[in-house]
Amino acid sequence: MSRKKIVAATGCPTGIAHTFMAAEALKIAAEQLGVDIKVETHGQVGIENALTDQDILEADGVIVAADKDVNTDRFHGKPLIEVPVAKGIRTPNELIQGIINGEAPVHQVKGRASGTEKTSASSSPAQHKSANKWIHTIYKHLMNGVSHMLPFVVGGGVLIALSFLFGIYSADPQHETYHPFAAYLKSIGGLGFSLMVPILAAFIADSIARRPGMVVGFIGGLLANDGGAGFLGGIIAGFAAGYIIVLLQFLLQKLPASLDGLKSIFIYPVIGIFLIGAVMTPLLVPITGLNNSLMDFLSAVQSTNPLLLGLIVGAMCGFDMGGPFNKAAYVTGTALLAEGNLYFMAGVSAACITPPLIIAIATTIFRKHFTPQERNAGAINYILGATHITEGAIPFAAKNPIVVLPIIMFGSAISAILTYLFGVQVPAPHGGFLVLPVVTGAFQWVLSILIGSLVGAILYGLYRKKIDKPAV
Template identity: 95%
Template sequence: MSRKKIVAATGCPTGIAHTFMAAEALKIAAEQLGVDIKVETHGQVGIENALTDQDIMEADGVIVAADKDVHTDRFHGKPLVEVPVSKGIRTPAELIQSILNGDAPIHQVKGRAAVTENTSASAPSPTQQKTSNKWIHTIYKHLMNGVSHMLPFVVGGGVLIALSFLFGIYSADPQHETYHPFAAYLKSIGGLGFSLMVPILAAFIADSIARRPGMVVGFIGGLLANDGGAGFLGGIIAGFAAGYIILLLQFMLQKLPASLDGLKSIFIYPVIGIFLIGAVMTPLLVPITGLNNSLMDFLSSVQSTNPLLLGLIVGAMCGFDMGGPFNKAAYVTGTALLAEGNLYFMAGVSAACITPPLIIAIATTIFRKHFTPQERNAGAINYILGATHITEGAIPFAAKNPVVVLPIIMFGSAISAILTYLFGVQVPAPHGGFLVLPVVTGAFQWVLSILIGSMIGAILYGLYRKKIDKAAV
């Protein structure tokens, strides 16, 4: 009997850790189940191990474990399981088994005939029954596709702007005595990269919804939001509006002759789409700008008046799912505030994201005898992951007993965030971990805050593992 063959695609918003952890988990589970698998990864460097048309045609089913757009239209007619990337890490065997059992629904793209049939398609599967959850995940996936493409602009631009400050706070001002031409160059180029944040966000939200025609309209909507002062919130609204405007146009024009398809893509969609996004966004700019400013002012005020509460919330969110929706909600908020010139909020978010892997690393070092050799090796790697702001290294440890371990991680992350806010640390980049220390204002206090939170979490986690060992004797 020939082995079953499955293809998969994984992707997370940052494209650094979750993407490859899910891919590795699927490969290990497939080997254990006697299944051949090829996994395509959508990381920050682009698509790797790309699936060919032949791969897809020969596959018995498809697994998509992603929180961003991975071009699922190409899987039309195939049994497909689509889940968040975190499920690819936690339950890979279950996902593969759903393909083997024939429980996966046939993926259908509107306007195309199915190339294969599957008797399970007629019966409602668990995935089909959870339509509400799938709808929420779809919205989240579109949003994170925008965030994923936006991040390099924010990181690159933000760090260059921060580097200009090393020459002096006013070193980019030609009228100031500390003016330095190179500092002015850094700030100018960095500012240009940073200014594209909102348009890129909107463009790739729309691209996830309606492909290239959506991207064009989304970019214009993002520019309108950015120039009108609607900021990050306006960019999100513009991206979704642009994507669904194009879907509406496609529906209205679907009966036009196929010979006009080229004209629709290059002329009709851009012209009508840009006109419509302008008509939608122009009257919304004033209320969205007001709402955006109010939200930013509220967060800034909480940051200064109640850093304990803010740090507790941010730390708990970042430590709860370590790269999942709660973590990303705090992270995206910090990125939005960076665009508004608030460098304090992101400092706490970054500290809370760096802490979980350091908790694991320190615990496996101090309480060595209570961890297996494999866990100690993984713990050592977490020093590197934590130092570079890759939170996901703590996930395998938390997954063994999340009821106990997650609260410990959340507590340690909250302490790191609270201390960061109390010290008034400023971090100008949303990623990079300790690599961006040269441009951090209050770098020593930031590292100290993170180490205190990590040490407290590590001691609690180590004592828990010691207790388990004693109970097992």
């Protein structure tokens, strides 16, 4: 009997850790189950190990474990299981077994046979109506925008932060501390940072309606950004632009196939840009008001109740470590950075750095209660934590999430609370300890993270001591 062949695609919003952890988990599970697998990864550097048409043709089924768009249209006619990337990490055997057992629905793309524009849909009515499927689809579109936005945020934000090394006002020509290179850094970094909202909107729309959506989404994002609607306006513009193009595709599907080129290069951009302008213009005032109210509320809570804010931020960042809750806190921090609030991101960064350090310290102090493989993975978490990569803690949390996740959340909350109490300011949206030179209150920030990490590590180590026999 010939071995089953499966192809897979993995992708997460940041494209740093989850993407490759899911790919590795699927490969290990496939080997255990006697299945051949090829996994395409959609990381921050782009697509690697890309699936060819021949790979897809020969495959008995497809697994997509992704929280961003990976172009599922190409899997038309194939049994396909589509899940969040976290499930690819935690239950790879179950996903592969679903393909082996023939439980995966055949993926259908509307309009493929007639040559009209393509909108993905599942052949399973029950799955199509599933609330979880709908929520994951919306989240996938949003995270596609976030994943493309992050390099602009990080690149631009870090350059702006570096300009502060020359002095807080060193980019101001009228100030005595003015330095030309600092002004250059802030100017270039500010340009990259200013594209955050348009890029977010463009790639939300791209996930929904491909390239025609991206064009309209970018214009919608510019309208939101210039109108003061900020991050929230960008999200609304992205979804509005995507579904405007989907509507146009539906209305124009009867046109001859010979006009497809005209639709893509002329009709969709012209009508789409006009319509997104008509939609966004009257919405700018209320969205701007809502956006400002949200930012003011978070700033107020930050100063009046840092304990509560730190508890919420820490719990969100530690709960799913790179998942929806973690990303919600992080994206809020980047949005506040754009508003000039450097305090909120300090707590978010601290809470994101803490989980891998909890694991690293626990495997060091309580080393005899961890296997050699776990100790090796724990050592790597020192590097991951120091560079703001939270996902290194996931394999440890996945073994008993009911116990381990609360410990990680508690440690992260302590780090965030202390950071807010100390009044630390972090002007860079990523980088971990690499951005210490630009952190205001760097010593207090590191101290806050180490205290939270040590508390979490001791609790986790005591738990492992209770349940594990000493490793030989």
